[in-house]
Amino acid sequence: MIFTLAAVTLLGAPLGMSVAQTAAQSRPQDTEVWAPEVPLITPGPFSTVAAPSDAIVLFDGKNLGEWVTTKDKSPARWTVADGVLTVRKGTGNIETRRKFRNYQLHLEWRIPAGITGEGQGRGNSGLFLASTGDGDAGYELQIMDSFRNKTYANGQAGSIYKQYAPLANPARAPGEWQSYDLIWAAPVFGADGSLTSPAYVTAFMNGVLVQDHVALKGATVYIGAPRYAAHGAAPIKLQDHGDPSAPISFRSIWLRELK
Secondary structure, eight states, rough: OOOOHHHHHHHOOOOOOOOOHHHOOOOOGOOOOSSSSSOHHHHHHHOOOOOOOTTTTEEESSTTTTTEETTTBOOOOOOOTTEEEOOOOTSSSSESSSSSSSEEEEEEEEEOOOOOOOOGGGGOOEEEEEEEETTTTTEEESSOOOOOOOOOOSSSSSBBTTBOSOBBBBBOTOOOOSEHHHHHHOOOOOOTTEEEEEEEEEEEEEEEEEEEEEEEBBBBOOOSHHHHHHHHSSSOEOOOOOSSOOOOOOEEEEEEEEO
16 A cells, blocks of 8 residues: 555655655654555465466475575575475575566565564574675565454565565464565666656465555665665565564465566
8 A cells, every 4th residue: 555644744754744754754763654554355265376387496395596695695594395485594695696677576474383572583584686786785575473462554575574564464474474565666776776657576385465566665674764766677585684583484486577
């Protein structure tokens, strides 16, 4: 959903405030939106989606040949066992060897059963739809435990982090597999680096629409206002958030390139 003027006020940015002034916000709380709360939805039974014939399979359950460590582009060091890819704490974010522009993506993820903690410290990771640099640079679709776990609306699972709260919360319980299916339209920049078309995202979580062709305001930032910097095709990134409560797992990751 697109925030109304009232929602802008909730973001801590009075009407008429410039982008530069908004970016000067110095606390992460300044860009947290807690109301209205996202409606709870019970998703239908889980069903995995097999990769179509023209898909690029990014994780087939066997190895990490399609992935590298974001920081130094060395082979990814997360754990692969029993067809599942699991964050290996302390090894850093991983990203695809290949770079993409527009695509359809399917990804399945799981918060461990018996997870502890609360809020953002409960099963936190992230899917970066375009990785534009080291660390957490890029555009993040949030991954975390949002099943009976309260946090700010634009930071829960299904959110475009710190930009758009999801339209619904269809989270499954920890220990159950969840899915993202999405369409990513990359931003377009002019020869001088100026933005000519923003990035757009449509996303389904567990078969429920959570982002409806939203125009991103820029790359993800933890503090301040999102902003764009010119870039071309980019890898897709998965986040090692360093969450001490439990590692997040992934499987069945595939992509179809779009024009």
